[in-house]
Amino acid sequence: MNRKIILLTQFILSFGGGMSNIALLTLITKWFVSANYVGIYSFCLFVPRVLLAIYIGNQVDQTKNLKRLLLLSMGWTAFFMLIVTGSVILEFKHFWWLVIWSLGYEIASSYYLPILTRLLVELFARAELSKLNASLSTAVTSANLFSGLIVTLAMWVVNLGIFLALDLGLYLLGLTLFLALKVEPKVLNESQSVESFGSLWNGVKVVKQLLRKNCYLAPVFYLALLFNIVLAPQSVYFAELAHNVFYDLKLLGVFNTLFVSGFLLGSLFYRVVDVRLKIHEYISAASVLVPVAFSLIGSTVKWLVYGGIVLLGFAIPLYNISTRIILQTKIKKDQVATVSNSYYALLNATQPVGLLGFPYLISLCGLSSILLGSAVLLALVTMVVLLSKQISSDLDLE
Incomplete structure (x- = not known):
């Protein structure tokens, strides 16, 4: 059951994310004309992925309840997505406003992959990991391919804000599916906490x-x-x-x-x-x-x-x-x-x-x-x- 939930949710999240990413980059180019804005936007989102990586990974390893942390991070991600989507639909054309809320989205969503990595190790046997990782890669790539084609074909006749709204709806669906995950809380010992905290940054x-x-x-x-x-x-x-x-x-x-x-x-x-x-x-x-x-x-x-x-x-x-x-x-x-x-x-x-x-x-x-x-x-x-x-x-x- 857990395997089906993870694979289906991975496809749904990747499909929605692929649509909104193309739509948002297209909107930034369209609204602010200069390609430099796309570069600044991409760089601003790149920084926390590197600077906060070990901090986020450490938090994931230190948490007793992976499912609760997953749902919490996805909830915050949905909140930031809602603000960005509303700003786009209402055509609030302020570059740094979009960057700030997109940055919040990026930080909140950065918890997803390390949590997923930890869940795979906790929930599945070693022998299953090879096919499971290949299946996840297939799900992500298929979703990106289909979503990219849809946005490319429809962007000239559909308001790009619609793609962000669809992404938000799909994200909430994924969050709902993860409610059905069966994950047992783990017990941490003191030595593990000290060792991990010592190498936090x-x-x-x-x-x-x-x-x-x-x-x-x-x-x-x-x-x-x-x-x-x-x-x-x-x-x-x-x-x-x-x-x-x-x-x-x-x-x-x-x-x-x-x-x-x-x-x-x-x-x-x-x-x-x-x-x-x-x-x-x-x-x-x-x-x-x-x-x-x-x-x-x-x-x-x-x-x-x-x-x-x-x-x-x-x-x-x-x-x-x-x-x-x-x-x-x-x-x-x-x-x-x-x-x-x-x-x-x-x-x-x-x-x-x-x-x-x-x-x-x-x-x-x-x-x-x-x-x-x-x-x-x-x-x-x-x-x-x-x-x-x-x-x-x-x-x-x-």
Whole structure:
């Protein structure tokens, strides 16, 4: 029962969130004209994801009643969603007003993923986690694909505030479904509380301890750091391809659809063949596919670019799902939210390097040169890592 509730709610929340995210970014662009406002808005929401990650993860690990914390955070999220939705429908065009309430929404909703991570570990056996994580990835990607298509097709004839209102309604439905979750409150001991509080704000220290205790995780983490920098400006790559390579802005929607379709295929592939391949093999495969995808996208042949985008989307869930399973199975249950949130916060902290640096490099050298250069760099690093057998079988489920 819990499995069905989590999967259905994940689809519902992702579907609504996909609609409102596109609608809100479109509205900001439309209301305030300059694209700089979109950048400022995105940056303001990016900051708490990094700065508050370990604090939120620690709170999740310290709570005795995960279900109550989940419902509380979702309730506050719905409150902030209501204010943003009302502001949009009433056309209250004040940029910083939207940023403030969106920031509240971002902080409240940031509790959802660490709580979900902890719930998966508490509620399901290790053997179930592989297929369950793949199913969750499939649900999220399917929802984003469908919601993106709906908004793209309907945004010209429907008030964009309607999409936010639909998201709010779907969110309240998801909150209601979670009422049926069966989760037993846990008992915390004093030593656990002291240890966790001591590392409350030190995400670097938490991840460092993780890598020191599990040295086979280090290559996966550092490879992910590099990939994260190169993949962060994905939207910049697609925009440059559409505008300056193929001179057709309509292709931007095509590129995004192809990427999400590839992501969906990768998630489905993981779910179907997880009994045949091991986690370290998925990570190795993803590490090889990404530079191949970049080399195809860097070509000037449209069909090769299409194939490269699908391949890039396909590779990412192979890496992401594997990493999620590793963290869920290699970390103690009473620390899984703190450590995993810290892990992803450090990865996300590298994104501004790619977001700020790569557009500048593209303006100097051109998109094709940067993509092909990135492909060569990633291929060399991957070759060294794989030939030295740094992606260890210790990563696999026991």
